[in-house]
Amino acid sequence: MTSSAALEIPEYLRVRPIEVSPATVIGWTRPEPIGELDRSCLEALRPGDYEIYDEKLANYLDEAREIFIRSGVSGMLRSGDLIVAVYTANGDLASASAGTYLHCVTAMLPIKFVLHAYLGEPTVLVREGDIFYANEARYGGIHNPDQMAFMPVFHDGELIAWTAALAHQPETGAVEPGGMPLSARTRDDEGMKLTPIKIGENYRIRRDLLDMVVNFIGRAPRMQAIDTRARVTGADRLRRRVQQIAAERGNGFVRGLLRELVVRAEQAARRRVAQWNDGVYRTAVFCDTIGRETGLLRASLAAIKKGDTITFDFTGTSPENDSSYNCFPHVVAAHAATFLYAYAFHDLPVSNGLLAVFDWVIPQGTIFNASPNAAISNAPLVNCLTLAAIPKVMAQMLYDSPSRELIGACNGNTTGPVVFSGRNQYGIPVAEVDAAPMNTEGQGARSDLDGVDAYGFPWAHAGRAPDVEETETEYQVLRLYFRLRGDNAGFGMRRGGAGSETALAVRHVDAMPWNQRSRNAKITCALGLFGGYPSSSCFGIHVRGTNLWEKMARGDPDVPANTVELATRRAIAGEYRFEHPSRPRRIGMNGDLIVHLSGGGGGYGDALLRDPGDVVRDLKCGAISDWTARNVYRVELDPATHEVDAVATERLRAQARRERLRRGRPWKEFIAEWSKLRPSDEALGHFGSWPEGTPDPGKVRSWL
Amino acid sequence: MKRRITENLDIDTGSLTWHCHRCGGALGPASANYKQGCLIDARDPREVWRPLIEEEYNFSYDPEWMRLVEYYCPGCGTLIELDVLPPGHPIPHDIELDLAQLAKKPAAEEE
Numbered sequence: 001m002t003s004s005a006a007l008e009i010p011e012y013l014r015v016r017p018i019e020v021s022p023a024t025v026i027g028w029t030r031p032e033p034i035g036e037l038d039r040s041c042l043e044a045l046r047p048g049d050y051e052i053y054d055e056k057l058a059n060y061l062d063e064a065r066e067i068f069i070r071s072g073v074s075g076m077l078r079s080g081d082l083i084v085a086v087y088t089a090n091g092d093l094a095s096a097s098a099g100t101y102l103h104c105v106t107a108m109l110p111i112k113f114v115l116h117a118y119l120g121e122p123t124v125l126v127r128e129g130d131i132f133y134a135n136e137a138r139y140g141g142i143h144n145p146d147q148m149a150f151m152p153v154f155h156d157g158e159l160i161a162w163t164a165a166l167a168h169q170p171e172t173g174a175v176e177p178g179g180m181p182l183s184a185r186t187r188d189d190e191g192m193k194l195t196p197i198k199i200g201e202n203y204r205i206r207r208d209l210l211d212m213v214v215n216f217i218g219r220a221p222r223m224q225a226i227d228t229r230a231r232v233t234g235a236d237r238l239r240r241r242v243q244q245i246a247a248e249r250g251n252g253f254v255r256g257l258l259r260e261l262v263v264r265a266e267q268a269a270r271r272r273v274a275q276w277n278d279g280v281y282r283t284a285v286f287c288d289t290i291g292r293e294t295g296l297l298r299a300s301l302a303a304i305k306k307g308d309t310i311t312f313d314f315t316g317t318s319p320e321n322d323s324s325y326n327c328f329p330h331v332v333a334a335h336a337a338t339f340l341y342a343y344a345f346h347d348l349p350v351s352n353g354l355l356a357v358f359d360w361v362i363p364q365g366t367i368f369n370a371s372p373n374a375a376i377s378n379a380p381l382v383n384c385l386t387l388a389a390i391p392k393v394m395a396q397m398l399y400d401s402p403s404r405e406l407i408g409a410c411n412g413n414t415t416g417p418v419v420f421s422g423r424n425q426y427g428i429p430v431a432e433v434d435a436a437p438m439n440t441e442g443q444g445a446r447s448d449l450d451g452v453d454a455y456g457f458p459w460a461h462a463g464r465a466p467d468v469e470e471t472e473t474e475y476q477v478l479r480l481y482f483r484l485r486g487d488n489a490g491f492g493m494r495r496g497g498a499g500s501e502t503a504l505a506v507r508h509v510d511a512m513p514w515n516q517r518s519r520n521a522k523i524t525c526a527l528g529l530f531g532g533y534p535s536s537s538c539f540g541i542h543v544r545g546t547n548l549w550e551k552m553a554r555g556d557p558d559v560p561a562n563t564v565e566l567a568t569r570r571a572i573a574g575e576y577r578f579e580h581p582s583r584p585r586r587i588g589m590n591g592d593l594i595v596h597l598s599g600g601g602g603g604y605g606d607a608l609l610r611d612p613g614d615v616v617r618d619l620k621c622g623a624i625s626d627w628t629a630r631n632v633y634r635v636e637l638d639p640a641t642h643e644v645d646a647v648a649t650e651r652l653r654a655q656a657r658r659e660r661l662r663r664g665r666p667w668k669e670f671i672a673e674w675s676k677l678r679p680s681d682e683a684l685g686h687f688g689s690w691p692e693g694t695p696d697p698g699k700v701r702s703w704l
Numbered sequence: 705m706k707r708r709i710t711e712n713l714d715i716d717t718g719s720l721t722w723h724c725h726r727c728g729g730a731l732g733p734a735s736a737n738y739k740q741g742c743l744i745d746a747r748d749p750r751e752v753w754r755p756l757i758e759e760e761y762n763f764s765y766d767p768e769w770m771r772l773v774e775y776y777c778p779g780c781g782t783l784i785e786l787d788v789l790p791p792g793h794p795i796p797h798d799i800e801l802d803l804a805q806l807a808k809k810p811a812a813e814e815e
Contacts, residue, residue, distance in 0.1 A: 277801055277802070277806055278802035278805040278806075279799065279806075280800040281798065281800075282797060282798050282799075282800070283798060284789070284793065286788070286789075296769070392798075393798075395710075396798060399708070399710050400708060400710075447711065487753065487763075493711075521761055521765075521766075522766040522768075522769040522770065523765060523766070523770035523788065524770070525788075529711070530711035530784075530785060531711070531784060531786050533752060533772070534788055536753045537753065539761035539763075564756060564763075567756065567757050568756055568757060578761040578762070606783040609782075631754075657780065657782070660774070660776045661743060661776065661778065661781050663743075664744055664745045664776045665744055666744075667739065667740040667741075670744040670745075674791075674792060676792065677791035678790075678791060679769055679792070680769065682768075683769050683790060690792075691793050
């Protein structure tokens with residue numbers, strides 16, 4: 001991983017020199033120092049230039065994103081789990097059209113690697129018309145399903161910018177279908193991993209290298225070929241538009257505009273952070289899944305805020321484990337970015353100027369800073385912990401500031417889709433994620449609003465659920481139901497948004513391989529804020545040997561319309577398995593039902609403070625049950641008319657507060673009893689020592 | 705002068721003490737964890753999400769893995785904060801402010 005740069009690199013194309021490793025590429029998230037050329041271009045911008053061309057660039061980015069989506073075929077690409085972005089000549093993110101803000105961090109790092117390692121390398125070089133490609137986390141990616149195409153933008157012979165298009169691919173040629181194998185134990189189990197390589201020259205993809213990429217993806221070669229071209233198409237459309245601006249206003253203008261986007265974001269971020277209270281804000285969050293097994297993982301986070309900087313210190317996070325539930329430090333930063341860009345700094349340019357205010361302490365040997373040879377294909381799933389921890393500490397930090405309206409409880413944070421493969425009803429090999437439930441999780445509640453029901457995908461806020469009929473037309477499944485879940489959203493003064501539930505039936509084919517990788521069944525990380533409850537448990541159901549087709553052919557009225565009906569009435573005959581939703585590859589037979597429950601958003605504030613009228617609305621729309629209205633919200637109402645009895649409700653709530661005072665114990669008394677408890681042995685299998693989380697010497701990986 | 709630090713917590717920047725935002729009750733020194741001034745209950749999650757079936761996975765969480773640790777104002781019973789923790793896990797000291805900096809800040813516009 002060392003550069004053998006032989007050619008002199010001009011100042012404006014240099015990146016900060018680092019010893020490249022999976023643990024250190026996070027150093028490239030900060031903006032590069034402003035060189036003399038960029039500074040002179042910044043100073044040459046005239047009033048109005050920035051305002052007009054920032055908007056113009058945003059339109060070009062959206063155009064390229066739409067073309068990217070329309071050119072691709074796989075579900076997560078079509079649903080918008082992607083980014084199209086433009087970078088300064090030395091690799092800083094200037095602006096993006098983001099389905100997911102994850103890649104504001106990660107799509108930038110391979111570009112900087114190419115600048116660092118290949119720009120002056122005579123056997124590679126960077127020329128006009130080059131097309132690069134990458135999907136290797138060691139060089140800045142998240143995990144290898146995330147593939148990116150990126151291109152240098154030349155004009156009049158000068159390298160003035162870069163463009164990139166990145167989207168998740170549902171197949172990588174790993175030991176299991178779906179690109180995120182639960183059974184992976186080392187990087188060698190995870191399929192294709194391309195270091196940044198040049199796959200095209202003179203604006204054309206090289207056929208031999210495209211064939212090589214497609215050859216890795218034997219389960220879904222057609223999808224890979226189409227989506228690789230789609231990425232290049234997205235990056236190339238943006239390349240053309242940047243060249244168009246350069247033709248209109250000159251190369252110096254493009255340099256100045258792109259650098260201005262980085263500078264403005266940093267200045268604005270520093271001003272905002274300086275308004276927040278200095279201090280240390282802490283949380284500990286947990287999930288229940290480690291690869292194929294259930295087990296506790298912990299993220300400990302201390303956010304140290306001082307002046308206009310914030311340090312995220314993850315000391316105390318669980319040790320690296322022998323599964324694919326690990327990642328590298330820049331991946332943690334990427335997941336923090338999903339909150340930072342979407343909430344706390346949503347109104348700033350989507351550039352890495354924002355990232356200048358953050359420092360990162362992520363100890364080696366933890367799940368967040370794993371060994372270079374670790375399996376990391378489920379890096380996004382282990383970072384459900386980051387998606388939970390960051391909103392929690394930021395809410396504590398922002399509440400007493402003008403930024404209060406920018407806080408929000410954790411979004412659904414459960415998604416681990418069902419992945420199915422095999423041949424579809426047309427005999428074509430496919431490997432696809434069921435992107436519908438993952439794009440319909442609930443949003444966390446906010447200080448002034450309930451969360452949005454089925455708002456989207458916590459990893460990619462702008463993602464959209466694919467059309468149900470389109471999925472059934474393309475793939476060998478029928479969707480028995482797909483709807484909002486009742487009693488799922490986090491309860492509170494403001495409730496979280498409800499997530500969705502769906503049941504897939506295997507159809508058209510005799511058998512279909514499938515798996516799922518999810519969590520939040522035994523303990524949850526979809527947390528609430530300031531007394532708000534988390535969302536409800538998300539587990540899995542598999543019903544085998546059903547009589548579903550017979551019942552549907554007869555038009556039976558008791559075919560279930562939701563999961564509670566399915567599980568409690570069991571009108572469909574068959575063998576019911578209620579299980580953890582992390583489910584390694586298995587075969588579903590024709591008529592089998594596979595249930596996926598997605599997560600609701602966390603609640604906000606004390607549930608006893610929720611307006612009874614809002615509780616009634618929740619009840620009427622199916623967001624909560626009668627039981628919850630009475631036992632959690634303590635609202636007394638007429639079961640027939642839903643009319644609230646205000647006096648009786650206040651009596652119930654006063655009684656609930658008295659019950660709290662009776663049950664509650666003073667600190668010392670509580671701690672004396674509490675500290676004697678420990679979770680089950682099953683939960684602590686990979687935790688390390690309890691409660692410190694010190695690695696168990698018997699479970700240290702062989703290369704550590 | 706009081707500043708509203710969270711939905712349910714104030715700090716008196718003169719006496720440097722935590723207070724319940726709802727009733728004003730004191731919750732101890734602001735240099736300490738406000739949770740030490742609360743009444744605490746570790747609840748079984750099945751009290752909030754009732755099991756609907758007799759299975760290991762039953763629409764609720766597993767109390768062997770998870771408890772809802774609730775912190776109540778001892779004066780008015782407001783739920784000040786809630787932690788989702790495995791049984792016996794140390795209680796996070798979640799807000800530790802730089803009180804000297806806080807005392808210098810101008811008054812907030814509201815409350």
